[in-house]
Amino acid sequence: MPTFTCPDLPLDGLLRAAALRDPGGIAVRGAGTALGFGELDALSDRVAAWLERENEGRPGVRIGVACVLDPLFAATYYGTVRSGATAVLVPPQAGEEGLRHVFATAGVEAAFVPARTAGLLARMRGLLPRLRTIVVTGAPDAALPGTVLALRTVLQSAPHAPRSGPCDPASVACVQFTSGTTGRPRGVLLTHRNLVANAKQTALAHRLDRASVTLNHLPLYHAMHLNSAVYAGARQVLCQDPGPFASLRASAEAGATHYYGLPARLHRLAADGPDARTGRAAPAGSRLTAVFSCGPGLRPKAARAVRERLGVPVIQGYGMTELSSLTHCRRPGDHRPGTVGRPVAGTECRLVALDSRVPVEVWATGEVQVKGPQLMAGYLGRERRAARAEEDGWFSTGDVGYLDDDGALCLVDRLAGVPGRGGGNAPRARTGQAAGQAAGQAAGQAAGQAAGQAPRLAGSGRIVAGRPGPVHAVCPCCAGTPVARRVRPGHAAARTATGNAVPEPEPSGTTVPVLPGRCPAPEEAAGQAACPVRGPAVPVTARTPDVRGGPGNFSESVREVVCDAG
Template sequence: MPNFVFPDLPLDGLLRRAAVRDPDGIAVRTTDTALGFGELDLLTDRLASWLRRQNGGRSGVRTGVAHVLDPVFAATYYGTVRSGATAVLVNPLMGEDGLRHVFATAGVEVAFVPAATAELLTKLRGVLPRLRTIVVTDAPDGVTPGDTLSLHLELESAPHTRGHSPCDPGSIACIQFTTGSTGPPKGVLLTHRNMVANAKQTALAHRLDPASVTLNHLPLYHVMHLNSAVYAGACQVLCQDPDPFASLASAASAGATHYYGLPARLHRLAVDERLAAASGPPPGGARLTAVLSGGSGLRPEAARALRDRLGVPVIQGYGMAETSPLTHCQRPGRYRTGEVGGTVPGTECRLVDVDTRTPVEVWSTGEVQVKGPQLMAGYLTDAQPSRIDEDGWFSTGDVGYLDDDGELRLVDRLDDIFKYDNEIVSPSRIERVIGEDPRVADCIVVDWPDAVHGGLVWAGIVLRENPGGAYAGAAPGPGGSGRAPGADVLASVIERANERLADFERIRLTEALDAVPRTPTGKPERRALRQRLKNRTAA
């Protein structure tokens, strides 16, 4: 294991340390709110004190914390772990089924959520017997849905007592659920030590320091961005306007040095006519040093377009819930389009053959395995195998290869690749080829079951002009075999892509789509789409 030293602190100790060093420095800012590190630390104390009373002094109480893009998340998140409870991170965009799964699986007793989520939870009270308290985080006037509490009113009476986390750094701090793109979301157990280690790893990889100003243009508040900025003593600006181009004005106004965005939003920004027409200095501001993308792959052409227009590197990283999350990141001074970079400090990576499980050489394709101090303690339920071998290597389920410099390039998910006549087919590679056609707005590739070849390449394509209709390629597609408006354009797109693909990769079936099914973080929902196609085949 590479020598890597990080603070031996509970997770909330990062905030206390930042508050002692620079109490007046701005920790989190929005258009109408600014919280200094000292203020955030005091708010965290009050919330922790209130929660300890609610829990009768018990430690480890599972507490749902919705990661809304608001300073309140930072307070509820750090306040929960400072109280000795375990923070269960909740996506507020989930519907009833998702909330039921997360709250029931984790055994959540107390929840800090926005009003819209509170309304859904009040409907589920009958099937969530352990959920005893719902606290609404965005109801300052005290008007809350159902039998719930207002965080604003509860904290008015909370004492200003200085507190600290009673937890050992090796105990569980958070439960983070996976996206569920390859099955039901799994609860991942992350220790204080996991999170603190990754906070430092991320801060080093992203080159954050007290002078940094990070602009967060994600739809939700991710703990990686919170923890790393607090570790570095950097300011975070939360941009709640969903318009990607407007976010650049926010970055310039804030003097942002780092811009964090999702691939889906960055793709839209790259083709935004306003970006191309903007004159004068770079729209993101003179201080901007990098655009950082994560959550799923960013298309090379989008990365190049943003790099050329903004004049800064567009950097991608790699990780997952099980690794707190970051394991790899491109460096601002050294990046290549399509790669996810080298390992962050203290992390090891190797690739193994998908069949024999033996390590492979550089430039050889295999499953990515990693280990390091950010690696999870395990899964929430025993029904989930840990995927960590006796030597500490975690099998990620992703397929890729390493170059001579140790830089990682991902090929696909192990669950997504399939075989055509015993040749491995990567849907992501085919999507990249299709996506380079300027007539394509978005696309998704999965396998269509075939008794002779194993799997045929099926492509769902969203055309920029969105003419609708469907086109059948070498075999009848699920949308029908007749020609319709846009069929000639679609046929031309497929012909152009197939010229660049190997025979086993050739697109055999095609359908025009209005939109590609994706998760809230932008990942393609291949599993659900594949099942729908199989149902059509059976019908």
């Protein structure tokens, strides 16, 4: 693996370096607001200076920063870490329960949030005794409650420059909460080095440079996209209009080279006809080089339609909050549907057997483990490495997949009892009704492992048709015993750095051969098939579970194999 060197900078140093290189260049442009790198750096200085005064110079104070798709998010995010405080990322769409969990768990003392979130927090003040100050971004003073400050007022009263000294790259810069698809969201501790390393890794994987223009059509401002663009010196354009055709017009007007979109919106783009406003197909601009699907997995059919409509590859990747977030990515010039790509620079990936934990060979299925400089420092309240991080630095993701001959990762399932990880990334082979069984499955898995049994897959009784290679299925009548088999090519759903894959129906005629003495293949009709425990004459029924759409569901058009043995 080529040597990867992490820049020796604090997180806000990415912005400082960009401002020194190109102070007049546009860093980020939103609706009615455009900030150059120099302006953004100066604004971050004012935020940092105000926080230093408010926090009385205490390091590590936790400050809530709402991930609003607005240029001011960049200023409050970098200003917070520049002050020596820790940024706690707040989803702006969160309700009272979600906000209470994030703010109480992290011990947030001040927050930069939009007006809606400020209103909710103001009503919850009695439940959040540590919250001292609420600052509203992008709102006029007259619209605010008396207990809430406007960012404009805060900046006017702030000193012009912070007094912060040198920063330890190993110190925590950010707390980001997981999606909580299988339990309460957990706060992930990300250091300056984690985030700076992943900024460079993402910029290299996405081929960002100073000539790049990124069009961000996501509902939130993900720190990964902000940091990677700032590292590269790229221009960012934020499109807050949720309409897919509006985003294409914005892309063309901005001369975008990289388009970041939510799969739900890309599905609409793939399905919709001509632009309703013009009656014509809406091109995304002649400079566009790739569309990056960020969030729930994009259906292969939709990816093909978007690729044909725009004439550029549609790229997906893999990652999770615990890994800052990106670990794998398809490359624009190496587009292979069915995989989430090869590891990004400086990242190692291996798969280990579910029972022995011994590394497996290419095409063999196992649990995905990752090692790299982007691996988190630990979880909030448990300031150490995660329990699933091995002594030698390998992080066990809980995802099950296999590697092809070129080192590209294909995902097929998730281990039962392993909490869902960052940002809604964790794949699911279970349908919604299985969520209530998670605690029991976790206990059963722990007991089974203690007794020397193999871990149970979340998708019990399911198998995925992917590239040729052994894949683990679980026979329901065999107490969760994983069964290895080979499968023919089919659709293996990809997963991006911020979401769950969505199932895509298998093409007609796809078949999966049955190995002697193994469970039935998913595409077989009901009838007699082999079970490794009960023998070669177990009647089975093949049916397709309804798992389409919805957060937390992961499938690659698998069929559920139900054993009819008593």
